[in-house]
Amino acid sequence: MNTHAEASEPVLLREERDGCVTLRLNRPRQFNALSEALLGALQSELDAIAKQADVRCVVLAASGKAFCAGHDLREMRAQSEKAYFQQLFARCGAVMQSIAALPVPVIARVQGVATAAGCQLVASCDLAVAAASARFAVSGIDVGLFCSTPAVALTRNISAKRAFEMLATGRFIDAATAQDWGLINRAVADAALDEAVAEFVAQIAAKSPAAIRHGKAMFYRQRQMPLPDAYAFASEVMACNMMEADAGEGIDAFLQKRKPVWRA
Known part of the structure; x- marks a missing residue:
């Protein structure tokens, strides 16, 4: 392993084009394991993107053969203090919550x-597209560590029994199963992965930026509310959305049978 080369390369790459930011995990030799440095870089970029009004979508991708092999076990094994692990898992949880809190959709592009x-x-x-050859697991149990923090996100995507099966056995599921269970949106031929991601990006970019931002924030908040509160909150968000110029433009364009022109 060329550790000097690794140290000289950024652990996270950022590309921006036509309002879409791609964040690419860049530790291919370690299967893009989430080191402290990589978690810090992800958090910094997510914080920066949250303040950019011109960003319409984010793609989370990865270099090399794997999307992400989880935490960096070598880095973890070098530590022995509980306080270190409390800080590490809290930091990882903050990154995951920042993805949900980001005002624009985040699409995972998954290979390996x-x-x-x-x-x-x-x-x-928010969305995930995977190559047909991709595989998924919460396999900490294989090294004596129940994947408790991954369970939080997993159980918000798939059923409790399927999630617990993955958590307790560590077994892998393929991309087709991940789609069937609701972990990802699409499983596509490996060669079609970039095209499928680009299709999602184009569909989102064609919609009103204001409506997407209103909608994403509402979507996650209402899921935690009792039904009457969720409807009250969603009604208020829709009323606020109706006050946006884009809503008037969109309705006028529909009635006039033309394409809407959204505000940037």
Whole structure:
């Protein structure tokens, strides 16, 4: 392993084009394991994107053969203090929550394996597209560690019994199963992965930026509310959305049988 080369390369790459930001995990030799440095870089970029009004969508991708193999076990094994692990898992949880809190959709582009916190990362994204050859697991149990923090995201995507089966056995599921269970949106031929992600990006970019931002924030908040509160909250959000110029433009365009022109 060329550790010097690894140290000289950024652990996270950022690309921006036509309002879409791609964040690419860049530790391919370690299967993009979430080191402290990578978690810190992800948090910094997510914080920066949250303040950019011109961003319409984020793609979370990865270099090399794997999407993400979870936490960096070598880095973890070098520590022995409980306080270190409390801080590490809290930091990882903050990254996952920042994805949900981001005002624009985040799409996971998955190849290879997504295991443990890597599977958590997929589950935390708003949308996910995977190559047909991709595999998913929360396999901490295989090394004596129940994937408790990945369970939070996993159980918000798939049923309790399926989630517990994955957590207790550590077994892998393929991309087709992940789609069937609701962990990902699409399983596509490996060669079609970029095209499928681009299709999602284009569909989102064609919609009103204001409506998407209103909608994503509402979507996650209402899921935690009792039904009457959820409807009251959603009604208020829709009323606020109706006050946006884009809503008037969209309705006028529909009535006039033309394409809407959204505000940037």
